[in-house]
Amino acid sequence: MTTILDGKKLRDKILENLKLKLEKYKKKPNLTVILIGNDEASRIYVKNKQITAEKIGINSTVIRYPETITENELTEEIHTLNMDENVHAILVQLPLPKHISKEKIIGMISPQKDVDGFTPYNFGKLFSGEKPFVYPCTPKGILLLLDEYNIKLDGKHAVIVGRSNIVGKPLMQMLLNRNATVTICHSHTKKLSEITKTADILISAAGENIIKEKMIKPGCVVVDVGIFKDSTGRTRGDVDFENVSKIASYISPVPGGVGPMTIASLMLNTVELFEKKNHSD
Numbered sequence: 141m142t143t144i145l146d147g148k149k150l151r152d153k154i155l156e157n158l159k160l161k162l163e164k165y166k167k168k169p170n171l172t173v174i175l176i177g178n179d180e181a182s183r184i185y186v187k188n189k190q191i192t193a194e195k196i197g198i199n200s201t202v203i204r205y206p207e208t209i210t211e212n213e214l215t216e217e218i219h220t221l222n223m224d225e226n227v228h229a230i231l232v233q234l235p236l237p238k239h240i241s242k243e244k245i246i247g248m249i250s251p252q253k254d255v256d257g258f259t260p261y262n263f264g265k266l267f268s269g270e271k272p273f274v275y276p277c278t279p280k281g282i283l284l285l286l287d288e289y290n291i292k293l294d295g296k297h298a299v300i301v302g303r304s305n306i307v308g309k310p311l312m313q314m315l316l317n318r319n320a321t322v323t324i325c326h327s328h329t330k331k332l333s334e335i336t337k338t339a340d341i342l343i344s345a346a347g348e349n350i351i352k353e354k355m356i357k358p359g360c361v362v363v364d365v366g367i368f369k370d371s372t373g374r375t376r377g378d379v380d381f382e383n384v385s386k387i388a389s390y391i392s393p394v395p396g397g398v399g400p401m402t403i404a405s406l407m408l409n410t411v412e413l414f415e416k417k418n419h420s421d
C-alpha cells in the first residue's frame with residue numbers, strides 16, 4: 141500500500157499556523173513580487189501567491205512591467221525595494237525577457253530580502269554548509285513534506301533527476317546536510333534507470349513524463365516535482381503515477397504534492413525574513 145504525500149493538507153496546516161502567528165504581530169510582513177511581461181503561467185503563479193499571502197495576513201505588492209523594460213530600469217527598481225524599510229521580501233518572477241540577465245537581476249536583490257534564496261550570497265552560504273537567510277522554496281517544501289511523513293533521510297540514497305538552480309542543486313545540498321547520500325542526474329546521464337533503481341528516495345524535476353514503474357525499486361519514496369501540460373492540455377508530472385504508485389511506499393501526486401508546498405515555503409520564508417528584520421532592528 142502506497143501512502144500519498146499530501147502537499148495540500150500540509151500547506152493548509154502551515155498556512156493556518158502562519159495566520160495565527162501573524163495575528164499577534166502589530167506590523168504585517170510585505171512580500172513584493174516583480175512581474176514582467178504577459179506570460180500566462182507567470183501571471184497565474186503570481187496571482188496565486190498574492191491570494192495566499194493576503195489570506196494569512198501578509199501584505200502582497202505586485203509591480204508589473206512590460207516586456208520592454210530595460211535592465212537598468214529593473215536594476216533601479218530592485219535598488220529602491222532593497223532600501224524600502226516596508227518591504228521584507230522580494231521575488232522576481234522568472235522567466236525574464238531575453239534582453240535581461242537573470243543572474244545580474246537576482247544578484248542585485250539584498251540577501252536579507254531574497255525570499256527565494258537564489259542570490260549568490262544565500263546560495264554560497266547553503267553550499268558552504270552555513271545557514272542562508274532562507275532556503276529555496278521548492279527544496280524546502282519537499283523536505284517539509286518528507287518530514288511530515290517521518291521519512292528518514294540519514295544514510296538513505298536519494299536520487300534527484302534535474303540539476304536546475306531552483307530545484308536539483310539546492311536540494312542536493314539540503315539532502316547532504318541531512319546525511320543522505322545523493323546522486324544527481326540530468327539529460328546527459330547514461331543508464332538513468334539503473335541509477336533510479338538504486339534510490340531509496342527518488343525526486344524527479346525534469347519537466348518530462350520519464351519516470352516509469354520499471355525504474356523504481358519497490359518501497360521507494362517517490363517525489364514528483366515536475367508539472368506541465370501534455371498535448372491534450374492535461375496537467376502532468378514526471379512520474380507515471382498510476383503504475384509507480386503500485387510499488388512505491390510513498391508518492392507525491394501532481395497536482396497536490398510539491399506545488400502547494402512551494403507556496404507554503406514562500407510564505408514561511410516571507411515571515412522568516414520579516415522576523416529576522418524585526419529582531420535586528
Ligand code: NAP
Pocket residue numbers: 278301302303304305306307308325326327328329332345346347348350365366367368398399400402403
Ligand atoms: P529546468 O531548469 O528545465 O531543469 C530540468 C532538469 O531536468 C535539467 O537539469 C535537465 O537536464 C533535466 N532533464 C530534462 N529532461 C531529462 C531527461 N529526459 N532525463 C534526465 N534529465 C532530464 O526545470 P526546473 O525549473 O528545474 O523545473 C523542472 C520541472 O519541475 C518543471 O516541470 C517545472 O514546472 C517543475 N517545477 C515545479 C515546481 C513546483 O512547485 N511544483 C517548482 C519548480 C519547478 P540538463 O541540465 O542536462 O538540461
